[in-house]
Amino acid sequence: KQEVTQIPAALSVPEGENLVLNCSFTDSAIYNLQWFRQDPGKGLTSLLLIQSSQREQTSGRLNASLDKSSGRSTLYIAASQPGDSATYLCAVDYNTDKLIFGTGTRLQVFP
Amino acid sequence: GAGVSQSPSNKVTEKGKDVELRCDPISGHTALYWYRQSLGQGLEFLIYFQGNSAPDKSGLPSDRFSAERTGGSVSTLTIQRTQQEDSAVYLCASSLAEKAFFGQGTRLTVV
Numbered sequence: 250k251q252e253v254t255q256i257p258a259a260l261s262v263p264e265g266e267n268l269v270l271n272c273s274f275t276d277s278a279i280y281n282l283q284w285f286r287q288d289p290g291k292g293l294t295s296l297l298l299i300q301s302s303q304r305e306q307t308s309g310r311l312n313a314s315l316d317k318s319s320g321r322s323t324l325y326i327a328a329s330q331p332g333d334s335a336t337y338l339c340a341v342d343y344n345t346d347k348l349i350f351g352t353g354t355r356l357q358v359f360p
Numbered sequence: 361g362a363g364v365s366q367s368p369s370n371k372v373t374e375k376g377k378d379v380e381l382r383c384d385p386i387s388g389h390t391a392l393y394w395y396r397q398s399l400g401q402g403l404e405f406l407i408y409f410q411g412n413s414a415p416d417k418s419g420l421p422s423d424r425f426s427a428e429r430t431g432g433s434v435s436t437l438t439i440q441r442t443q444q445e446d447s448a449v450y451l452c453a454s455s456l457a458e459k460a461f462f463g464q465g466t467r468l469t470v471v
Contacts, residue, residue, distance in 0.1 A: 253402075281458055292364070292451060292462040300458075338403070340460075346408035346416040347393065348460065353402065 251276045253341050255351035262329055262358055270324040270354045272339035277317045280344035284313050284324050287336045287353070296337075297324070329358045362386075364463035366452050372469045373442055381437040381466045385454030392435050393460065394427060398448040406450075409435065442470045 252275045262268055272282070281300045285293040297306045297313040299322065305314040312325040322339055336355045340348040365384040373379050385392050394406040405419040409429040420426070424442075429435040439446055449465040 283460070285462075290464075290467075292366075292464040293453075293460075295459050295461065298459050340403075342458065346410070347405040347419065348403075349405075350395075350403040 251341070251343060251349055253339060253349050253351040255337075255339060255354050257354055258352070259355040260357070262356075264329060264331060264358055264360050266329050266358075267325070267327050268329055268356075270326070270337050270356070272322040272324070272351055274320045274322075274341050274349075276343065277320050278343065279317060280342045282313075282315055282322050282342070283340045283348070284311075284322075285338040285340060287338060289335075293338065326356075329356075331358050331360055334358050364452055364454050364461050366450075366463035366466050368466060369464065370467045370469075372471060375444060375470055376441055378438065378440045379442055379468065381439075381450050381452075381468070383435045383437070383452030383454075383463060385433065385435070385452070386456075386461055387433075389454035389456045389461075390432070391455045392429055393453045393455075394435070394437050395451045395453065396448045397451060397465070403451065406437070439468075442468075444470050446470050 254273045283298045284296045299306045299315045310327040315322045336353045338353045340350045367382045390411045392409040395403045407427045408416040424440045427437045447470045451465045453460040453462040
C-alpha cells in the first residue's frame with residue numbers, strides 16, 4: 250500500500266529558527282513529490298515540486314530535498330517567520346490519477 | 361479567473377438532503393480533481409477528470425457521490441441523501457502539467 254507519513258504532526262518554534270519538516274513514503278517508485286502549504290480555512294498552495302530525477306528544489310527560504318532510495322523528503326525552512334505559520338503537506342505522485350497526501354505538519358512560529 | 365474557484369464556500373445542510381458543489385478550474389487546465397479533507401484527516405482522493413477520457417471514480421466513498429465535468433471545464437460534485445459523516449472540506453484542483461492548483465474549498469456541514 251502506498252502511504253505517506255509526515256513527522257512531526259505539530260511544531261512550535263520561535264521566530265528566526267531554521268527548521269526541517271519530514272515526509273516519508275513507502276513506495277519509492279515516485280514520479281514526483283510536491284510540498285504544499287495550507288492556511289486555516291484556505292485551500293492549498295504549491296510550494297515546491299521535485300521530479301523523481303531531481304535531488305532538491307529551492308524557492309527563497311525554502312529548500313526541499315528528495316531521497317528516493319530511502320523514501321524520504323525534507324522541507325527546510327530558513328530563518329522562520331510568524332508568516333510561515335501554516336500546515337505543510339507533502340504529496341506523492343506515482344503517475345496515476347491522484348496525489349497521495351500525508352497528514353501534514355502544523356507549524357507555528359511565534360515572535 | 362486567475363485561480364480555481366469553488367462555490368459555495370460554506371454549506372450547511374440537513375441530513376438526507378442533496379447538495380451540489382461547484383468547481384471552476386483554471387482556464388485551459390485539462391485535469392481536474394476532487395479531494396475531501398475531514399477534520400484531523402489527510403486529503404482523501406475522490407475523483408479525477410482528464411480531458412475527454414473517462415473519469416477515475418475510484419475514490420468516491422459510496423454511490424451517493426457523483427461528479428460530472430461539462431465541456432471540459434466546470435465540474436459539479438453531487439452528494440445525495442447527505443449523512444453526518446459527509447461533513448468535511450471538499451477541495452477541487454486543476455492542472456495542465458504536474459503542478460496542481462487548489463481552490464479554497466467548500467466546507468460542508470451536515471446537521
